[in-house]
Amino acid sequence: MSATAASPADTEQAVLVEHLAGGVSRITFNRPAKRNAMNRAARVGIVRALDACRGRSKVIILTGNGPAFCAGVDLKEGDISSGDAELDRRSEWAAVQEEIRNHPAVVIAAVNGTALGGGSTLINVADLAIAADEAQIGMPEIGFGLYPTLAGPAAQLRLAPKRAAWLVLTADRINGPTAAEWGLVNLSVPLEELDTAATDLAERVASFDATALEWSKKALWKIPGEISEWTEAIAYGHEVAAELRSRSTALTEGLGRFRAGERNPGQG
Structure with missing residues (x-):
């Protein structure tokens, strides 16, 4: 160090x-x-x-x-x-x-x-x-x-x-x-x-994907700081998921590991 x-x-x-x-x-x-x-x-x-x-x-x-x-x-x-x-x-x-x-x-x-x-x-x-x-x-x-x-x-x-x-x-x-x-x-x-x-x-x-962390942080500040209504919050969650799919291959790769019986970071 x-x-x-x-x-x-x-x-x-x-x-x-x-x-x-x-x-x-x-x-x-x-x-x-x-x-x-x-x-x-x-x-x-x-x-x-x-x-x-x-x-x-x-x-x-x-x-x-x-x-x-x-x-x-x-x-x-x-x-x-x-x-x-x-x-x-x-x-x-x-x-x-x-x-x-x-x-x-x-x-x-x-x-x-x-x-x-x-x-x-x-x-x-x-x-x-x-x-x-x-x-x-x-x-x-x-x-x-x-x-x-x-x-x-x-x-x-x-x-x-x-x-x-x-x-x-x-x-x-x-x-x-x-x-x-x-x-x-x-x-x-x-x-x-x-x-x-x-x-x-x-x-x-x-240990988690950098893009997923960045957008999860955005969502944590957005809800309920700016969005407190349930339907709007869920819609924003879908927006974040779409952003992650477009910006990173981590989700596809993670699902592939899961389907193959392998562990992803954070799984016990």
């Missing part, structure tokens, strides 16, 4: 990207002294890392270096232009979430520690998430007299109303097991098991 900087010198310490075997990549937030708070360099680093994964990664693991996953947007540092207007636009915090949501790879958040405000937004925008039992997840914004502009809506779209309201209105933090119980993450494990659990999950997902 080799780590390479996701960008030139201004961001090489802020974000790292590793390309592992089997179509899995890992993006690591690398500002441990700042609890991986997202300054301009880190946000640009994420965008560049995602670009580096495009076309080569089926699954991306997002995680943090040190005791924090992400403490949110860095409020202590002013924005510094990267010198590239388009890159600056793509690295605004709301735009970073869209970059993750619209990326063809499945994104797994491996929540290694504190995830506050924008850090919890990253958990919600990820397609799957595993948290360390010791993780602390919350939204401190109400203590500043603010509504959490991104983290609030993200939680309200993903969680039951009273649970989202608890996070928004109390500023309380929840740990990994509670996050799993609430459905904020899929699974909670001891911190020492987090890397293995996230990598195992990434490898399992990456």
Whole structure:
């Protein structure tokens, strides 16, 4: 395994990207002294890392270096232009979430520690998430007299109303097991098991066809985010199936293996 900087010198310490075997990549937030708070360099680093994964990664693991996953947007540092207007636009915090949501790879958040405000937004925008039992997840914004502009809506779209309201209105933090119980993450494990659990999950997902994963991700965001009526949702499912047939031979090949009595990925 080799780590390479996701960008030139201004961001090489802020974000790292590793390309592992089997179509899995890992993006690591690398500002441990700042609890991986997202300054301009880190946000640009994420965008560049995602670009580096495009076309080569089926699954991306997002995680943090040190005791924090992400403490949110860095409020202590002013924005510094990267010198590239388009890159600056793509690295605004709301735009970073869209970059993750619209990326063809499945994104797994491996929540290694504190995830506050924008850090919890990253958990919600990820397609799957595993948290360390010791993780602390919350939204401190109400203590500043603010509504959490991104983290609030993200939680309200993903969680039951009273649970989202608890996070928004109390500023309380929840740990990994509670996050799993609430459905904020899929699974909670001891911190020492987090890397293995996230990598195992990434490898399992990456064993499937890249086109099927990309379009399944699209469907998961489309329904019920944009389509909530039953008949329309089923019709969209047929559209996705038609797209897969036209874009990939995986279905034909998979059916051929099944009919021949062979096992496909994911079959017991």
